[in-house]
Amino acid sequence: MIDKGLLLERLDAIGQSLSNYDQALLLLGLGSVGAELNRLDSYSDLDFFVITKSGNASRFIDHLDWLNNVYPLSYQFQNADVGWKIMFEDGIYGEFAIFDEDELKHIPCYGGRIIWHKPDYEPQIPTLDQQNPIKRPDSLDFPLNEAITNIYVGLCRYARGEKMSAKTFIESYAVGQIISTLHLHSQELPCDLDPYSNDRRVEARFPDFAVHLNEMLQGYDRVPQSAIRILTYLETIYPVNRKLSQEIRSLALQLGATLS
Numbered sequence: 660m661i662d663k664g665l666l667l668e669r670l671d672a673i674g675q676s677l678s679n680y681d682q683a684l685l686l687l688g689l690g691s692v693g694a695e696l697n698r699l700d701s702y703s704d705l706d707f708f709v710i711t712k713s714g715n716a717s718r719f720i721d722h723l724d725w726l727n728n729v730y731p732l733s734y735q736f737q738n739a740d741v742g743w744k745i746m747f748e749d750g751i752y753g754e755f756a757i758f759d760e761d762e763l764k765h766i767p768c769y770g771g772r773i774i775w776h777k778p779d780y781e782p783q784i785p786t787l788d789q790q791n792p793i794k795r796p797d798s799l800d801f802p803l804n805e806a807i808t809n810i811y812v813g814l815c816r817y818a819r820g821e822k823m824s825a826k827t828f829i830e831s832y833a834v835g836q837i838i839s840t841l842h843l844h845s846q847e848l849p850c851d852l853d854p855y856s857n858d859r860r861v862e863a864r865f866p867d868f869a870v871h872l873n874e875m876l877q878g879y880d881r882v883p884q885s886a887i888r889i890l891t892y893l894e895t896i897y898p899v900n901r902k903l904s905q906e907i908r909s910l911a912l913q914l915g916a917t918l919s
Contacts, residue, residue, distance in 0.1 A: 660701035661751055666692060669751055670705055672729045674775025680725060682715035684760055684780045687771035694770045705753030708771065710782070716741070716757045795857075799840050803897045806836035810886050811903060814910045817882050825882045833889055834875055841865045844896045883916035 670688055677683040689706040691698040709719055719725060720741060726732060734746040742756030758766055763782070776782055796802050813828030838858050841847065850864045862869040874888040890907050893899055 661703075663699050663701060663703070665749075666699070666703060666705060666751065669730065669747070670707065670774050673705075673707070673726065676725050676729045677709065677775060678777070680719075682712050682718060683709060683725075683777065684712060685710035685763075685776040685782050686774040688774050689771055693772040696772070705751060705755070707753070707755045707774070708766065709755065709757045710760050710763055711757060713759045713761050716759045716762075719757045795842055796839055797843075799843055799897050802836040802840050803893060803899075806833040806889070806893060807899055807903055807907075809833040809836065810890060811907050811910075814883065814886055814907060814914065817914055818910065822879055822882060826879055829882055829886050829889065830876050830878075834872075837889070837893070838868075840896075841868055883911040883914040886911050887916045 670686075670692055674686045677686055685708075687693070687708040687710070689708065691700070691703040692705055692707070711719060720737075720743075723732065723735060723743070723745075726745065730747045730749065730751075732745055733748045734744075736744045738744050738754075739756065741758060742754065744752075744754045746752045756766075773782060809828045809832040813825040813833070816822075816828065817825035835858065838861055841861070841864075845865050845868050847864050848866065850860050862872075871888070871892055875885055875892065877885045877888075886907060890899070890904065890911075894904065
C-alpha cells in the first residue's frame with residue numbers, strides 16, 4: 660500500500676520537473692488522482708497525461724529523464740506508442756501518455772485535473788459534468804441474447820476440452836453483457852461511474868446483483884456450474900428462448916453441472 664499523500668506529492672513533483680522543460684505545457688491527473696479525488700486510497704496509482712508543444716511529444720516518450728529526475732524508476736514498459744507503465748523505486752506505480760497540444764481536443768481526458776501548466780498556456784479541459792457517460796444499452800434484447808449465445812458457445816468449447824476459452828465466453832463475455840444492462844432492471848446506488856469500464860465498482864453500484872457473482876464466477880473447473888447460475892439469473896430478468904435454455908441446461912448437465 661502507498662500513502663495517499665505521497666501519491667499526490669509525487670504527481671506535484673512530476674509537474675515541477677516538467678516546468679523545467681520549455682516543450683512541456685500541461686500535466687493532467689486522471690481517475691482517482693484527477694477530478695475524482697474522493698476515490699483516492701492506498702491502492703490508487705498515478706494516471707496522467709502530459710501535453711507538449713506541437714511536435715514535441717516524442718521527446719518525452721523516448722526519454723524518461725523528466726521522471727527519473729523526480730525519483731528513480733525501477734520498472735518501465737512502453738505499452739503504447741504514446742505512453743508507458745512505470746514503477747518508482749519506492750513502489751509507486753503509474754501509467755501515462757504524452758500528446759501534442761493539437762491532440763488535446765481528441766483524447767479522452769474527461770475528469771482530468773490540472774496539476775501543472777505553463778503560465779502562458781491556458782488549457783481547456785472537459786470537466787466531470789461535461790463527460791460522456793459510459794455507453795449503456797437502452798434495451799435488453801441485444802446484450803442478453805448475446806449473453807445467452809455466449810453461454811451456449813462456451814459450453815460447446817468446454818465439451819471439446821477448451822476450458823480456458825469456455826471460461827472467457829461464459830464468465831467474462833456473458834457476465835459482461837449482463838452488467839451492461841443492470842441499469843435497466845436493478846437499483847443503482849450513487850457511485851462514481853468509470854466512463855471507460857462498466858464493471859468498475861459494480862459491487863458498490865449494484866449490490867443486489869453483486870451477491871450473485873460468486874455463483875456466476877466459479878472458475879476454470881466449474882464453468883458448467885457457472886453457466887447454470889448465469890442462465891437462471893437471466894431467466895429472472897428476460898424471456899430467454901425456450902429451446903436455447905433447454906439446450907444449455909442439457910449440455911451443462913452432461914458436463915457435470917447440477918440444475919439446483
